[in-house]
Amino acid sequence: MGIFDQYKAAADMMKNMSPDQMQKMMEQAKESQKMLDDMIEKKVEKMIKEKDLVSREEVMRMMER
Numbered sequence: 175m176g177i178f179d180q181y182k183a184a185a186d187m188m189k190n191m192s193p194d195q196m197q198k199m200m201e202q203a204k205e206s207q208k209m210l211d212d213m214i215e216k217k218v219e220k221m222i223k224e225k226d227l228v229s230r231e232e233v234m235r236m237m238e239r
Contacts, residue, residue, distance in 0.1 A: 188196060222229050 188199075191199070219229075221227070
Protein backbone atom coordinates (compact mmCIF):
# COMPACT_ATOMS: atom_id res chain seq x y z
CA MET A 175 0.00 0.00 0.00
CA GLY A 176 1.50 3.30 -1.07
CA ILE A 177 1.54 6.49 0.93
CA PHE A 178 -1.36 7.95 -1.04
CA ASP A 179 -3.44 4.83 -0.46
CA GLN A 180 -2.72 5.06 3.25
CA TYR A 181 -3.68 8.73 3.29
CA LYS A 182 -6.94 8.00 1.48
CA ALA A 183 -7.76 5.12 3.84
CA ALA A 184 -7.09 7.34 6.87
CA ALA A 185 -9.22 10.15 5.43
CA ASP A 186 -12.08 7.71 4.77
CA MET A 187 -11.83 6.34 8.28
CA MET A 188 -11.86 9.82 9.86
CA LYS A 189 -14.95 10.95 7.90
CA ASN A 190 -17.23 9.03 10.24
CA MET A 191 -15.44 9.93 13.46
CA SER A 192 -16.64 12.45 15.99
CA PRO A 193 -14.22 15.21 17.07
CA ASP A 194 -13.87 13.40 20.41
CA GLN A 195 -12.91 10.15 18.69
CA MET A 196 -10.40 11.98 16.49
CA GLN A 197 -8.87 13.63 19.57
CA LYS A 198 -8.51 10.22 21.26
CA MET A 199 -6.91 8.79 18.13
CA MET A 200 -4.43 11.68 17.99
CA GLU A 201 -3.52 11.17 21.66
CA GLN A 202 -2.94 7.47 21.02
CA ALA A 203 -0.76 8.28 18.01
CA LYS A 204 1.33 10.70 20.10
CA GLU A 205 1.76 8.08 22.84
CA SER A 206 2.76 5.47 20.27
CA GLN A 207 5.28 7.87 18.72
CA LYS A 208 6.78 8.63 22.15
CA MET A 209 7.11 4.92 22.92
CA LEU A 210 8.79 4.34 19.56
CA ASP A 211 11.17 7.27 20.12
CA ASP A 212 12.09 5.91 23.56
CA MET A 213 12.74 2.44 22.16
CA ILE A 214 14.98 3.83 19.41
CA GLU A 215 16.91 5.99 21.88
CA LYS A 216 17.52 3.01 24.18
CA LYS A 217 18.63 0.84 21.26
CA VAL A 218 21.05 3.52 20.04
CA GLU A 219 22.51 3.92 23.54
CA LYS A 220 22.91 0.14 23.79
CA MET A 221 24.68 -0.04 20.41
CA ILE A 222 27.01 2.82 21.38
CA LYS A 223 28.02 0.92 24.52
CA GLU A 224 28.27 -2.49 22.80
CA LYS A 225 30.44 -1.21 19.97
CA ASP A 226 32.43 1.11 22.24
CA LEU A 227 31.53 4.15 20.15
CA VAL A 228 31.71 7.80 21.16
CA SER A 229 28.40 9.53 21.82
CA ARG A 230 27.54 13.03 20.63
CA GLU A 231 27.65 14.29 24.22
CA GLU A 232 31.17 12.93 24.68
CA VAL A 233 32.36 14.56 21.47
CA MET A 234 30.83 17.88 22.49
CA ARG A 235 32.59 17.71 25.86
CA MET A 236 35.90 16.90 24.15
CA MET A 237 35.52 19.87 21.80
CA GLU A 238 34.79 22.26 24.66
CA ARG A 239 38.09 21.50 26.37
